[in-house]
Amino acid sequence: MKLPPLNALKAFEAAARHGGFIAAADELCVTRGAVSRHVKTLEAHVGVPLFRRHARGVELTEAGRELLPVLTNAFGQIAEAADRLSERATDLRIICPPATSIRWLIPRLEAFRAEHPEIRLRLTTDFHGGDGYVPAEYDVGFSFEFWPGRHPEIENRPLFPILLSPACAPAMTEGEKTLSRPQDLARFKLLHETADRTDWRTWLDAFPADGLTAASGDVFPNLDMATRAAVIGAGVVMGDLVLCREELERGLLRLPFPDRICRSPNGDISLIAHRDKWDDPKVRVFSDWIHAAAAVDRKRCASLL
Amino acid sequence: MKLPPLNALKAFEAAARHGGFIAAADELCVTRGAVSRHVKTLEAHVGVPLFRRHARGVELTEAGRELLPVLTNAFGQIAEAADRLSERATDLRIICPPATSIRWLIPRLEAFRAEHPEIRLRLTTDFHGGDGYVPAEYDVGFSFEFWPGRHPEIENRPLFPILLSPACAPAMTEGEKTLSRPQDLARFKLLHETADRTDWRTWLDAFPADGLTAASGDVFPNLDMATRAAVIGAGVVMGDLVLCREELERGLLRLPFPDRICRSPNGDISLIAHRDKWDDPKVRVFSDWIHAAAAVDRKRCASLL
DNA sequence: ACCCTTGGATTAGTTTTCCTGATCCACCCT
């Protein structure tokens, strides 16, 4: 199991692949003499000739023909792995859940790209898989501040709070059958961002309403879609005041109970990353930039409570 | 697809596998400083740290953990291929058909081994496959001098002639129903070394006997077994005078027609090898030795005709 | 038959890489 000189192997592989020493020398940016010597070294090491020399070019021997594919394959795998690693150095891989991504992150990313063109962003808009954020696949993620069972080596840095209050289309708060008291909610469809209905449960825990539970209503795959459903009058969503700010400002959604705002028990929306990742310069740049952007929302939230 | 420095990769692989630079340095027979430098070179090349340095030893980063198995696998494949090539340098791979092997080659090989302990022989006793002698698998082979469809790059070097004459157990040539004239063969079972019965057809072409054809008789997988069947009185084999010489001398077989000896149309038993193989020193040594051994039989044959 | 081109081998001398050995440093363990 003693490995031949690796550079000689590389030279042979190039020569065999090209069918000539000159072409190989060209690829390796050396002279043909260097290739010739490398091949000779390798032949001396394994003890069998790998090329049959003719006046006009070389031809692989049986032994050489056996060796070539192994080397081409091995070097290919190595090059591929090295490339993947290099991508880590330049690319910043981000994972962000749908609503936060489409409503908060993406609108801000263009400015980041303009300021830091040297960092190539690769955003995945999705929930974290069953195992949560995986350091091997993503450099940073957006998630809750608190999450049961999160790996202890993963650190989070809070961005802005999650403020919850029911939100609905303006038409619902007008006319006869208006939505003005919590009890009125029983007459409307509740819109849930998850099947477990934690959104409404949390709010109803903070502000109980007679006989009202979170059990009823329609379920959506994420908060963005539940919010959009509320905009088109399908029901009342448990709005995230940061993420649905635009609809509130444009009058597409209204808060029927603006003094009944509670915070998610999962804490703030946060940047999460493996302990070591924070030392990575591109992660530091991104984190700093994102925190500056989030500071605006954080201040807005403080004025709401 | 630019490959990192290969020696740095090797150093990293050893360090990662051992979990420490000192152990790696030990394996590579260098100092730990050298390993440290190699790893640093590699890290600079791919742009990401591969080890997390602690006061007490190192630990792979996510990136390093991704790279290690690729390298271990790639180097393993290379080492394996290199080993196989090295075996070609020291081993002499021979293929020889059964009768020639057991009756001629093997009895002589022990002497060769004693004279040339530096050459490791690997003998395969079998017929050549459908494609004939394959240079990729065997250095030299024993075969007929002439063989239709043999690759033109394969050269043969004749060893000794194939002399054919019927042979049978002594009892058959004695007593009443004796085997003394060719016509008497009709009363005995013919023993064939192949299903196509070329052995007897060849001899009957040379020495026709009234109404006698090679169509009848028992078939054996090879000449050795057909000859052994003749010794125990199962019938008359078309004996190869070189290969059944021992039985003839010990009186276990007799030639009922000692003046009716013909040569095989396939020419002599020969050493065959790919054109280039003959330049290989160990092939040359073997070939010279075998030809010297065959010269004895060649001379004996000359006196028989 | 001649020359010319092509492609590899060889070699002396230089550049580059690699390694050593010493020293330094950080931390753990007692």
Added chain:
DNA sequence: AGGGTGGATCAGGAAAACTAATCCAAGGGT
């Protein structure tokens, strides 16, 4: 606090790889 372990660093020297020039053998073209 101090000894021990494991890695980082650096100057100097050994080893390797490379270049450039030259040589050589075999086709191909005229």
